[in-house]
Structure formats: structure tokens, C-alpha cells
Amino acid sequence: MGAIIIIMHEFPRDFFWGAATSAYQVEGGNSFSDWWEYELAGKLKYHSGQAARHYDLYEQDFDLAKELNHNCHRLSIEWGRIEQKEGVFSDQELEHYKKVILALKKRGLEPIVTLHHFTNPIWFSKLGGWSSRGAAKYFLRYAAKVVEALAGDVHFWVTINEPMVYLYHSYFLGVWPPQEKSLIKTELAKKNLLRAHIKAYALIKSIYKNNNLSSPMISIAQNMQAFVPCKPTLRNKLVANLRARSFNLEFIERSIAAKALDFIGVNYYSRSVVELQGWGVRNFAMDVCDGKHSNLKKNSLGWDIYPEGLFSILISLKKYKLSVFILENGICTEDDSLRWDFIQEHLKNLSRAMNSGVKVLGYIYWSLIDNFEWDKGFGPRFGLIDIDYNTYKRTVRESARKLAKVCWEGKL
Ligand code: BGC
Numbered sequence: 001m002g003a004i005i006i007i008m009h010e011f012p013r014d015f016f017w018g019a020a021t022s023a024y025q026v027e028g029g030n031s032f033s034d035w036w037e038y039e040l041a042g043k044l045k046y047h048s049g050q051a052a053r054h055y056d057l058y059e060q061d062f063d064l065a066k067e068l069n070h071n072c073h074r075l076s077i078e079w080g081r082i083e084q085k086e087g088v089f090s091d092q093e094l095e096h097y098k099k100v101i102l103a104l105k106k107r108g109l110e111p112i113v114t115l116h117h118f119t120n121p122i123w124f125s126k127l128g129g130w131s132s133r134g135a136a137k138y139f140l141r142y143a144a145k146v147v148e149a150l151a152g153d154v155h156f157w158v159t160i161n162e163p164m165v166y167l168y169h170s171y172f173l174g175v176w177p178p179q180e181k182s183l184i185k186t187e188l189a190k191k192n193l194l195r196a197h198i199k200a201y202a203l204i205k206s207i208y209k210n211n212n213l214s215s216p217m218i219s220i221a222q223n224m225q226a227f228v229p230c231k232p233t234l235r236n237k238l239v240a241n242l243r244a245r246s247f248n249l250e251f252i253e254r255s256i257a258a259k260a261l262d263f264i265g266v267n268y269y270s271r272s273v274v275e276l277q278g279w280g281v282r283n284f285a286m287d288v289c290d291g292k293h294s295n296l297k298k299n300s301l302g303w304d305i306y307p308e309g310l311f312s313i314l315i316s317l318k319k320y321k322l323s324v325f326i327l328e329n330g331i332c333t334e335d336d337s338l339r340w341d342f343i344q345e346h347l348k349n350l351s352r353a354m355n356s357g358v359k360v361l362g363y364i365y366w367s368l369i370d371n372f373e374w375d376k377g378f379g380p381r382f383g384l385i386d387i388d389y390n391t392y393k394r395t396v397r398e399s400a401r402k403l404a405k406v407c408w409e410g411k412l
Contacts, residue, residue: 019073021075023119027055032084033078035177062103076114114221117161161221204216220251221267263361266326330365330382332380365403368384
């Protein structure tokens with residue numbers, strides 16, 4: 001009789017387990033943000049409205065996160081709330097976020113706080129947004145206010161969420177505010193985002209130092225895709241490689257070169273199958289194959305489920321000799337058993353990478369609750385917790401309970 005080999009995946013005792021949200025996607029009522037203005041002007045198909053009403057119901061949501069054995073939680077601060085008018089900061093909103101952070105700490109959840117997650121105050125976008133000269137200066141003034149208010153209770157900061165995804169949708173494809181389709185503006189905004197991160201890094205460190213607080217851990221959340229060539233032609237392989245370098249690694253490498261990265265924040269969802277169809281800049285940046293021949297399972301937005309991509313990405317980060325933190329990994333689906341398969345397979349690949357020497361601080365699932373999926377509206381369901389958008393009732397999904405067991409036992 002052949003022996004059945006069961007491979008156990010064990011995670012360190014001090015591993016962080018949690019889930020993420022972003023302010024605009026869950027809070028509701030973010031009427032001072034550029035997205036809101038575009039939604040009301042009919043420039044976007046869906047209206048975020050009350051989102052998941054997390055602004056009022058955060059305690060309920062954190063109770064559930066605690067019940068699910070999470071020991072950390074990633075959230076973002078809505079710049080438009082804090083600075084509704086240029087240079088005027090709302091003490092009341094700063095106080096709100098302080099309460100949110102304390103609500104997490106009270107439940108034993110380590111807060112991981114993002115300063116910019118795709119949205120901007122309306123006044124900032126009117127002044128030209130991220131492609132304008134003063135962008136980093138405004139961001140830093142806001143960052144200083146927030147960090148001064150929260151420093152005592154926060155150890156992990158994420159300055160910018162997914163700079164490349166933001167640039168791609170907002171400045172290159174023109175689907176997200178400010179709906180630009182300009183290579184020049186994409187480049188300008190990219191420079192400003194990088195400058196904003198590097199300067200914010202130094203600023204945050206100095207605020208902690210001046211207040212005699214122990215040095216915080218600061219990074220960006222970098223969306224990384226597994227770029228694989230479709231037909232393995234030389235040019236597809238070349239472009240897959242180039243895209244990985246620019247999309248996945250450029251911000252990371254430049255931040256490391258500027259000594260402005262304490263760990264590598266990774267958001268991983270899927271792969272991108274490269275199939276070059278021409279020689280223009282847009283071909284280089286965007287061409288993918290239609291994927292019809294792919295037999296991989298997909299999420300409800302049609303993205304390939306490709307857990308081994310997480311392994312190869314993590315291995316490719318080893319050379320930087322920095323710890324990695326998975327700040328987002330998740331699936332939108334109507335089929336909750338597929339969600340559990342997705343989580344399990346990604347955790348197995350994570351564990352394999354850790355056994356191969358990659359130091360990983362934690363795993364954060366996207367998302368804690370169903371939410372407003374940007375230009376795709378409320379259809380895609382990423383949450384560990386279901387939201388009924390008529391009653392705002394929260395219902396924990398089965399996959400969340402299974403993950404809770406892993407968080408508790410530290411093994412899979
Ligand atoms: C973003 C989230 C988004 C998720 C799923 C990430 O790129 O940070 O805001 O909801 O992916 O698309």
C-alpha cells in the first residue's frame with residue numbers, strides 16, 4: 001500500500017494575519033473626494049454612495065475581524081475627509097481615524113495604515129492632481145498631519161497604494177479620475193508619486209524620532225503580476241520581462257536606492273499573459289492575449305487564478321534582502337468554495353517561498369468586507385464577509401471561518 005504524504009504548511013508564531021479595506025471603498029459618503037465628483041458628473045458608471053457604511057459600522061466590522069482570529073488589519077485614510085479645503089485640516093476627522101485605530105488596538109489588531117489609496121481631495125485634483133508640480137508638497141503636508149496625530153498608535157505605514165495601477169488607470173488608460181490618456185502626464189505623475197513616497201518616508205521617520213517613538217516600518221503596496229509569455233517567442237519573453245521590471249519592480253528598486261523602504265509590500269492577484277501585437281509604446285505596455293485557450297479558473301472579473309505566480313514573484317524579491325508583507329491577495333467570486341481554494345493555494349505557495357528563504361511578515365486578504373470595486377461597482381464580491389446592500393447586514397462567509405482556523409493554528 002502506498003503511503004499518502006500530507007504536506008503541512010506552518011507559519012511563524014509572530015506571523016501577521018488579517019484583511020484589508022480602503023476608505024473610499026467601504027466608508028461611504030466620501031463627498032470631498034475626486035471619485036465622488038466624477039460619479040455625480042456621470043463620468044463614472046457607478047456611484048459609491050454609502051459604500052458598506054464602514055464609517056459608522058467599523059466597530060462591528062472589527063468585532064468580526066477579531067472573531068476571525070485576525071491579529072492585524074490594513075485600512076486607509078481618506079485625504080479628502082482630513083483636508084476638505086486646501087490647507088484646512090479637520091480635527092474632527094482626525095479624531096475619527098484615531099478612534100478607528102484605537103478600536104483596532106483594543107481588539108488586539110495591529111493597524112497597517114495607508115495614506116493614499118487611489119482617491120484625492122477635489123481641490124487637489126482641481127490644482128492639477130498628481131501630474132502637477134506641487135503634488136508631492138501637498139501630499140506631504142497632509143501626511144505630516146495624519147502621522148503626527150496617529151504616530152503613537154501605528155507602527156506600519158504604507159505611503160502609496162499600487163502606484164503603477166493608479167497611473168495605468170488614471171493617466172494612461174483614462175478610466176479612473178482624472179481620466180487622462182497621456183504618456184507625458186503618466187510620466188510626470190509617476191515622478192511625483194515616487195518623490196512623494198521617498199519624502200514621506202523621511203518625514204514619517206523624523207516625526208517618530210522627534211517624539212521619541214521607536215522607528216516605524218514604512219513601505220508602499222506594490223501590485224505585482226506574474227507576467228508570462230503566451231507563445232514563447234523571443235519578443236513575448238522579452239516584453240514579459242520588461243513589464244515585470246517596470247510594473248512590478250521599478251518603484252521598489254528606486255525606493256530601495258533612495259533608502260526609503262523598510263519592507264516590500266506586495267499585492268498579488270493574478271497573472272498577465274503577454275502577446276505582443278505591434279511595436280508601439282501602447283503595444284509594449286498593454287498587449288495581452290485574449291486568454292481563450294487558458295484552462296485556468298477565473299474570478300468573476302475574468303482574471304486567471306494563478307497561485308504559483310505568488311511563489312515566483314516572492315522568489316524574485318529575495319535578492320533585495322528585505323522582508324515582504326503580503327498586503328493584498330484576494331478573489332471576487334459568487335462561489336465561496338472557490339474563494340477558499342484560492343486562499344489555500346496562495347497560502348501554500350507563500351509557505352513554499354518562505355521555506356525557500358523569503359522572509360514574510362504576514363498575509364492580508366483583500367478584502368475584509370464586500371465593497372465598492374471602483375469602476376466595476378458593487379458587483380464583484382471580494383469580502384470574507386458578505387454585505388447586504390439593502391440592510392448593510394454583515395454575514396461571515398464559510399471561507400472566512402476556514403481561514404480563521406489557519407490564523408489560529410498557524411498552519412494549513
Ligand atoms: C486595489 C483595491 C482593489 C483590489 C481588487 C487592488 O488593486 O488596491 O483597491 O479593490 O485590487 O481589484
